[in-house]
Amino acid sequence: MIQKALIREFENVLGKDGVFLNEADRLTYSYDAAVLPPVVPAVVLRPTSRETLGKTVRLCYENGLPLTVRGAGTNLSGGTIPLPGGAVILTNGLDKILEINEGDLYAVVEPGVVTARFAAAVEAKGLFYPPDPGSQAVSTLGGNVAENAGGLRGLRYGVTRDYVMALEFFDSAGEPIKTGARTVKCVTGYNLGGLLVGSEGTLGVFSEITLKLIPAPAARKAMMAVFDDVNKASESVSSIIANRIVPVTLEFMDNFTIRAVEDFSHAGLPTDAAALLLVEVDGHPAQVEEDAAKVESICRRLGAMKIRVAQDAQEREKVWAARRAALSALSRLKPTVVLEDATVPRSRIPEMMRAVEEIGRKFRLTIGTFGHAGDGNLHPTILTDRRDKEEWHRVEQAIDVIFEKALAMGGTLSGEHGIGIAKSRYLQQETTRGTILYSKRIKEALDPKNILNPGKIIGVPSVEQAA
Amino acid sequence: MYDMKKLAGLVKELEDQLVVCMRCGMCQAVCPVFAETGREADVARGKLALLEGLAQEMFQDPEGVNDRLGRCLLCGSCAANCPSGVNVMDIFLKARAILTGYMGLHPLKKAIFRGMLARPEFFDRLMEWGSKLQGIFVKPVDDLLGTSCARFVSPLLDRHFKALAPVPFHKSNGRVNTPSGASGLRVGFFVGCVIDKVFPWVGEAVLRVMEHHGVGVVIPKDWGCCGIPALSSGDSQTFNRLVRHNARRFLSARVDYIVTACATCTSTIRKLWPTLAEDLSAEEWEQVKGIAEKTLDVGQFLVDILHLGGQEKESAREGVGVTYHDPCHLKKSLGIAAQPREVIKANPSAVLREMAEPDRCCGCGGSFNLQHYDISAAIGRRKRDDIARTGCSVVATGCPACMLQISDMLSQAGDRVQVKHFIEIYAESLA
Ligand SMILES: Cc1cc2nc3c(=O)[nH]c(=O)nc-3n(C[C@H](O)[C@H](O)[C@H](O)COP(=O)(O)OP(=O)(O)OC[C@H]3O[C@@H](n4cnc5c(N)ncnc54)[C@H](O)[C@@H]3O)c2cc1C
Ligand code: SF4
Ligand code: SF4
Numbered sequence: 001m002i003q004k005a006l007i008r009e010f011e012n013v014l015g016k017d018g019v020f021l022n023e024a025d026r027l028t029y030s031y032d033a034a035v036l037p038p039v040v041p042a043v044v045l046r047p048t049s050r051e052t053l054g055k056t057v058r059l060c061y062e063n064g065l066p067l068t069v070r071g072a073g074t075n076l077s078g079g080t081i082p083l084p085g086g087a088v089i090l091t092n093g094l095d096k097i098l099e100i101n102e103g104d105l106y107a108v109v110e111p112g113v114v115t116a117r118f119a120a121a122v123e124a125k126g127l128f129y130p131p132d133p134g135s136q137a138v139s140t141l142g143g144n145v146a147e148n149a150g151g152l153r154g155l156r157y158g159v160t161r162d163y164v165m166a167l168e169f170f171d172s173a174g175e176p177i178k179t180g181a182r183t184v185k186c187v188t189g190y191n192l193g194g195l196l197v198g199s200e201g202t203l204g205v206f207s208e209i210t211l212k213l214i215p216a217p218a219a220r221k222a223m224m225a226v227f228d229d230v231n232k233a234s235e236s237v238s239s240i241i242a243n244r245i246v247p248v249t250l251e252f253m254d255n256f257t258i259r260a261v262e263d264f265s266h267a268g269l270p271t272d273a274a275a276l277l278l279v280e281v282d283g284h285p286a287q288v289e290e291d292a293a294k295v296e297s298i299c300r301r302l303g304a305m306k307i308r309v310a311q312d313a314q315e316r317e318k319v320w321a322a323r324r325a326a327l328s329a330l331s332r333l334k335p336t337v338v339l340e341d342a343t344v345p346r347s348r349i350p351e352m353m354r355a356v357e358e359i360g361r362k363f364r365l366t367i368g369t370f371g372h373a374g375d376g377n378l379h380p381t382i383l384t385d386r387r388d389k390e391e392w393h394r395v396e397q398a399i400d401v402i403f404e405k406a407l408a409m410g411g412t413l414s415g416e417h418g419i420g421i422a423k424s425r426y427l428q429q430e431t432t433r434g435t436i437l438y439s440k441r442i443k444e445a446l447d448p449k450n451i452l453n454p455g456k457i458i459g460v461p462s463v464e465q466a467a
Numbered sequence: 468m469y470d471m472k473k474l475a476g477l478v479k480e481l482e483d484q485l486v487v488c489m490r491c492g493m494c495q496a497v498c499p500v501f502a503e504t505g506r507e508a509d510v511a512r513g514k515l516a517l518l519e520g521l522a523q524e525m526f527q528d529p530e531g532v533n534d535r536l537g538r539c540l541l542c543g544s545c546a547a548n549c550p551s552g553v554n555v556m557d558i559f560l561k562a563r564a565i566l567t568g569y570m571g572l573h574p575l576k577k578a579i580f581r582g583m584l585a586r587p588e589f590f591d592r593l594m595e596w597g598s599k600l601q602g603i604f605v606k607p608v609d610d611l612l613g614t615s616c617a618r619f620v621s622p623l624l625d626r627h628f629k630a631l632a633p634v635p636f637h638k639s640n641g642r643v644n645t646p647s648g649a650s651g652l653r654v655g656f657f658v659g660c661v662i663d664k665v666f667p668w669v670g671e672a673v674l675r676v677m678e679h680h681g682v683g684v685v686i687p688k689d690w691g692c693c694g695i696p697a698l699s700s701g702d703s704q705t706f707n708r709l710v711r712h713n714a715r716r717f718l719s720a721r722v723d724y725i726v727t728a729c730a731t732c733t734s735t736i737r738k739l740w741p742t743l744a745e746d747l748s749a750e751e752w753e754q755v756k757g758i759a760e761k762t763l764d765v766g767q768f769l770v771d772i773l774h775l776g777g778q779e780k781e782s783a784r785e786g787v788g789v790t791y792h793d794p795c796h797l798k799k800s801l802g803i804a805a806q807p808r809e810v811i812k813a814n815p816s817a818v819l820r821e822m823a824e825p826d827r828c829c830g831c832g833g834s835f836n837l838q839h840y841d842i843s844a845a846i847g848r849r850k851r852d853d854i855a856r857t858g859c860s861v862v863a864t865g866c867p868a869c870m871l872q873i874s875d876m877l878s879q880a881g882d883r884v885q886v887k888h889f890i891e892i893y894a895e896s897l898a
């Protein structure tokens with residue numbers, strides 16, 4: 001229970017409309033897109049200005065109230081599941097695009113701006129903001145920065161981190177902090193941005209984000225290559241890159257996913273194919289033609305049964321509609337979908353594919369795999385029903401083994417979905433005990449009262465407990 | 468106090484449908500209510516989580532859940548966009564029925580639904596009185612739109628609501644029964660309450676068009692409301708009565724198709740009659756199913772069955788600019804979007820110009836408009852802005868409920884834009 005006096009203070013700052021106390025309202029902030037048990041916060045706070053956001057954080061600090069910032073609540077790792085008795089701070093009232101600077105190629109936004117809305121506003125000026133997570137129609141830029149979100153264009157254009165030029169955020173006491181600049185070069189002070197990007201709300205609360213923009217490419221070309229063997233598909237991936245071609249997108253779909261998509265959207269996909277590669281190249285028209293021709297010949301040489309090159313915008317749209325339908329198609333097959341995110345160096349993709357297949361067999365689970373082959377970032381998607389306790393147990397075991405395999409191949413636990421609470425217990429497996437201690441010391445120094453999204457990423461707070 | 472165990476048990480019946488939601492949150496992108504309020508309880512994901520909370524006995528506040536379920540236009544935008552295919556509409560309507568059955572129907576709604584809607588003749592008579600008396604309460608503000616402002620200070624103060632027509636459609640066209648002409652077809656015309664009482668001229672336009680195409684029309688005596696107002700308030704008893712009442716009348720009409728000019732009626736008859744009407748005998752259920760399958764939007768009937776349109780390039784035209792708003796109950800519920808546009812283009816002097824996001828909900832949502840006027844109006848103003856930006860002098864749509872809302876919004880903004888049903892536009896071209 002929160003003291004009445006504190007509630008009144010929140011109401012003074014945010015107005016009655018900005019403080020949700022009703023149980024039914026609070027219950028709707030107890031979950032995110034991860035498959036984890038919900039936790040109901042004690043209060044939900046909705047500031048609508050940067051100033052009141054800071055005051056809200058300060059009030060939490062003064063009263064030792066743990067706080068969890070929430071954008072759209074679409075993260076897949078439990079990052080917005082609050083602490084029991086804690087507060088949730090919503091950022092969707094802070095949704096202004098403050099500036100799009102066409103001369104200096106940057107934009108300044110509030111954290112609650114929806115990614116797709118921003119990308120469209122930028123595109124309207126002939127510029128380009130590449131990071132495009134699958135959730136971009138709803139995800140917030142604050143959430144993207146806090147998760148260092150990726151997307152389909154990571155191979156050529158990188159991830160959110162590569163576009164953060166400057167940040168303003170509140171520390172745990174509500175003190176405003178600034179890092180970075182609107183300039184391409186900036187070495188003023190510690191690179192705090194580097195620490196804050198991907199910090200999942202545990203080190204500070206973003207209030208203003210400056211993002212890099214680039215000119216939009218003049219031309220694009222998409223194609224779909226069909227393989228009767230997963231190995232041939234992944235060899236093509238390696239060979240494309242070895243030939244110094246860096247496609248914008250290099251996506252993979254396994255046979256199970258292909259069939260699911262075809263059943264769902266009747267897009268005319270080859271259901272007997274073992275794997276599909278969906279490739280897009282962009283740049284100057286001449287270069288695009290050349291790259292596309294090279295990709296085509298590489299795929300053919302390595303045994304693609306068929307290659308379909310999109311001839312116009314409509315055909316290109318078809319290629320990507322098939323990819324976008326993957327998650328929908330899979331998620332309709334079973335009530336619960338566990339979207340995994342373990343990532344390996346791209347040369348190990350064939351091996352990882354075989355491992356996933358074997359894990360599916362061993363634990364008697366249905367797994368469809370698709371994802372960003374060019375980044376080594378596959379999404380093995382486990383289809384299950386979380387109400388079936390016995391099967392759910394097998395799911396958990398399977399996830400453990402997937403992580404083990406990915407790490408053994410020199411990979412990482414999570415390419416883009418974050419650690420949150422879903423994966424924090426695996427962190428030491430990938431790093432070292434010292435790494436966790438080091439991280440915990442940083443956290444303790446910067447957030448002495450441990451109120452910023454406690455329990456996320458590095459788990460329990462105290463150094464002793466980790467020892 | 469309520470018996471929460473029992474309620475949890477009832478809501479659990481929805482569980483197989485509830486677990487389909489994977490909490491991805493993608494519905495936030497399309498929910499018109501959420502776009503205005505930013506509150507999770509207003510979007511499908513939040514509402515589904517609340518129902519699951521009740522089923523799991525995580526908390527005990529059926530009234531709180533019911534209130535939040537009510538903050539919804541039942542527009543189906545979330546369902547149409549849901550990657551997981553959650554049957555959101557079905558869940559919401561069933562949940563409203565469970566909660567209402569459990570807590571009881573609000574006395575005022577009970578009086579309206581059970582006392583009036585479920586008894587068509589009585590409802591008609593009452594509305595006639597209403598139309599005679601309303602001159603005292605409303606004054607014409609905008610002749611072009613035909614909307615009125617409340618004359619006295621009342622809760623309806625800033626609304627420009629359409630006056631009831633002086634003579635409802637069912638008065639001027641009691642029982643209709645014309646033989647099939649050149650087309651060899653006969654259709655039943657399900658008029659619907661709003662066309663009957665507010666826009667009778669839309670009904671006249673349907674008759675004119677059918678006559679032109681040599682289609683015989685049957686309007687049974689005493690047809691009643693399609694039942695959606697009752698169903699969306701959780702009153703399944705009244706809904707069941709209306710389904711049975713109407714089914715009987717249209718069954719005996721022996722027609723090839725049933726057409727409506729009301730998107731909401733079409734969607735209710737096609738999708739909700741066969742799935743949500745209860746207490747039907749096996750035979751009755753078959754009949755209702757048969758009627759549902761035969762029911763078509765008038766635009767769909769003209770284009771898909773009579774093959775109207777498709778003949779001419781439109782770009783060369785000059786004429787009156789018309790923009791079209793997709794009613795949720797046509798596009799999102801039934802996938803009907805091309806046909807109404809074809810019907811508009813069948814009028815040679817109409818030039819169709821699309822507005823931005825033509826399928827964005829107008830914010831009416833039936834009784835949502837009455838209960839949450841501020842949100843409804845905020846949503847409606849976006850639609851008004853999109854319409855105004857086209858520069859068209861006419862906005863057409865396929866649902867009289869959208870016509871009401873859009874008239875209100877345009878009239879408040881002082882726009883000189885006429886609101887029409889698409890069938891009127893086509894009918895105007897038939898000499
Ligand atoms: C269907 C679907 C597809 C997805 N596809 C992708 C994909 O392709 N690539 C990808 O990387 N991810 C993907 N995701 C995961 C998710 O959408 C991203 O992690 C996204 O960045 C989360 O944004 P959000 O606004 O929902 O953040 P939330 O989920 O609300 O929050 C995420 C984290 O950020 C913190 N946070 C939010 N705002 C702030 C702030 N202002 N200051 C400090 N901390 C903050 C929160 O505390 C939390 O820890 C997908 C998710 C779904 C459901
Ligand atoms: S889009 Fe569908 S599955 Fe996703 S949260 Fe909304 S209702 Fe649930
Ligand atoms: S039906 Fe419409 S208003 Fe209701 S939750 Fe879905 S999108 Fe929102």
